[in-house]
Amino acid sequence: MQENCLFEIMNLMSENKNNLSHWADQMAERIIREKGDKELYTCASGITPSGTVHIGNFREIITVDLVVRALRERGKNVRFIYSWDDYDVFRKVPKNMKDPERLATYLRKPITLVPDTSGTAENYARANEVRVENALPIVGIHPEYIYQADRYRRGYYAEGIRRALEKRDEIRTILNEWRTEPLAEDWYPVSVFSSFTDKDNTTVTGWDGEWCITYHDNDLDKSETIDIRNTPNSKLPWRVDWPMRWAKEGVDFEPGGKDHLTEGGSYDTSKKVVELFGGTAPVSMRYDFIKLKGMGGKISSSGGEVADLYDVLEIYTPEIVRYLFVGTRPNSEFAISFDLDVLKIYEDYDNCERIYFGLIDVKEQRKEKEKRIYELSQVDGSRIPSEPGYQAPFRHLCNLLQIHEMDVDKALSSLDDVTEGQKDRLKARLTCARNWLEKYAPEEFKWSLSMDKEPIDVSDSERKALRDLSSYVAEYLDQMDEKGFSTYIYKAAADNGLENADFFSITYRALIGKEKGPKLAGFIKTVGAEKITSILSKY
RNA sequence: GGGCCGCUAGCUCAGUAGGUAGAGCAACGCCCUUUUAAGGCGUGGGUCAUUGGUUCGAAUCCAAUGCGGCUCACCA
Numbered sequence: 001m002q003e004n005c006l007f008e009i010m011n012l013m014s015e016n017k018n019n020l021s022h023w024a025d026q027m028a029e030r031i032i033r034e035k036g037d038k039e040l041y042t043c044a045s046g047i048t049p050s051g052t053v054h055i056g057n058f059r060e061i062i063t064v065d066l067v068v069r070a071l072r073e074r075g076k077n078v079r080f081i082y083s084w085d086d087y088d089v090f091r092k093v094p095k096n097m098k099d100p101e102r103l104a105t106y107l108r109k110p111i112t113l114v115p116d117t118s119g120t121a122e123n124y125a126r127a128n129e130v131r132v133e134n135a136l137p138i139v140g141i142h143p144e145y146i147y148q149a150d151r152y153r154r155g156y157y158a159e160g161i162r163r164a165l166e167k168r169d170e171i172r173t174i175l176n177e178w179r180t181e182p183l184a185e186d187w188y189p190v191s192v193f194s195s196f197t198d199k200d201n202t203t204v205t206g207w208d209g210e211w212c213i214t215y216h217d218n219d220l221d222k223s224e225t226i227d228i229r230n231t232p233n234s235k236l237p238w239r240v241d242w243p244m245r246w247a248k249e250g251v252d253f254e255p256g257g258k259d260h261l262t263e264g265g266s267y268d269t270s271k272k273v274v275e276l277f278g279g280t281a282p283v284s285m286r287y288d289f290i291k292l293k294g295m296g297g298k299i300s301s302s303g304g305e306v307a308d309l310y311d312v313l314e315i316y317t318p319e320i321v322r323y324l325f326v327g328t329r330p331n332s333e334f335a336i337s338f339d340l341d342v343l344k345i346y347e348d349y350d351n352c353e354r355i356y357f358g359l360i361d362v363k364e365q366r367k368e369k370e371k372r373i374y375e376l377s378q379v380d381g382s383r384i385p386s387e388p389g390y391q392a393p394f395r396h397l398c399n400l401l402q403i404h405e406m407d408v409d410k411a412l413s414s415l416d417d418v419t420e421g422q423k424d425r426l427k428a429r430l431t432c433a434r435n436w437l438e439k440y441a442p443e444e445f446k447w448s449l450s451m452d453k454e455p456i457d458v459s460d461s462e463r464k465a466l467r468d469l470s471s472y473v474a475e476y477l478d479q480m481d482e483k484g485f486s487t488y489i490y491k492a493a494a495d496n497g498l499e500n501a502d503f504f505s506i507t508y509r510a511l512i513g514k515e516k517g518p519k520l521a522g523f524i525k526t527v528g529a530e531k532i533t534s535i536l537s538k539y
Numbered sequence: 540g541g542g543c544c545g546c547u548a549g550c551u552c553a554g555u556a557g558g559u560a561g562a563g564c565a566a567c568g569c570c571c572u573u574u575u576a577a578g579g580c581g582u583g584g585g586u587c588a589u590u591g592g593u594u595c596g597a598a599u600c601c602a603a604u605g606c607g608g609c610u611c612a613c614c615a
Contacts, residue, residue, distance in 0.1 A: 241615090288544075493573090
């Protein structure tokens, strides 16, 4: 007996030491502990697609994805559901939508009945959904989608609505615990879209104790009685809808933003209400919001200072997008950077990768942690790369692209030591570097070779120095290293009586039309003799 | 009013299963005559917000306090 107990404790201790460094693993263990050993674990997430689903909303999705992975790696059978609350009401027209005047005429109707003014989908809600559903597989996330408008309108939740009506008083009592204004005695836990106007300016006035409710349309001042099983009008309000679905789907885990996971927030009331539906509350965790940094006020594809997953995927490769979230505690706010920080993020990721492949020595504890972060950052968790990526610094890729007229394929083929296994990843990274240069890089960072430009005005001695440099390049560049060749740059300057500083400046102006540039000798070496001489021969 | 988060180097932040304080940028120095760095190497820099407690040992755990922020008490 005592020995057993000791054994258990030892087990727990080793469990704590092994493979529990990451919060997703800790959460998976907690779910198993609190929910018991189950045939199937259901993990859920969801949102109202009432506007652009931005990168902050994505945090919830990837939080669930990581926990799902951790559970599956423990041999568990897991269902990952994502609920689109597209039967929610259209409250206001977001700034970034087309044809706002037309959209405004649909206010107070369910978003699934609002037209998509961008013309890409069958309705407003669907347009927002499609964008996310197309983007998630890119980062290796594959939930099962649930469309609430469809379910409510088909009567799928009719029993849930009836149950809520039966438990009306209990629900009201629970909600009133935190309300400043108590709900009225004649309040019903149902909202109705008028069958005359589709708008929700209605008041439920009665229930027959079974399937029929009566509501009053406040716009038209008339009443109607509907059967909730076959009339697509009724819906539960959020604080009742959420727990009803927990019970219906048997949700074991669902995270929430801090608006839900605060005292008196919807998680608190829902965990009580769910019992009225015969269920129990899922394990939850709070995630904080995402800030954006360095978008420079540029209009993103979705308009305004909003970034969605596609905007982030433009400048970060899929595994690095995951890495941003995997490596950060969900509990705290962090910023996604579009400015020079991008360079560091890529370096951090490469460093993590080097630790994973044992290329640098770090303490054991750090190593375990970084390895887990690397694994969870991969798009396909079952296919971790067998070799590190090419690991070219982002800055170097930016220079390569600018040498090769921003052509990704040319830049790629200029590197002759890339393995087959590295090619796709490097190409993806080059594409991100190009996007970043075009949209977010500071001006000092950008340049292009003056291949087809007219020569700049120079003095006779400067002309002579550039010519000398050109012939040195033709003659010596290919056989020397960067350091060795740099002496010829100084020679060209000295032989023509020019100050080094002035000559560097002239050379940069001739080559890239700027006063400064990348360290010259290395730059000339990277660009190659052919291109350099073709520019300098004009002098 | 309730709840939560944060306070670590000049700046931005890692580090929170207790065990000698870390990175990047900035600063400073050096880099075979010889850059103005977007390159390399190196150096300096922190009473870990404050106070108290637990401990052999606390940035880390506990309790208070201060400052900053978010959020709920409408709707979702």
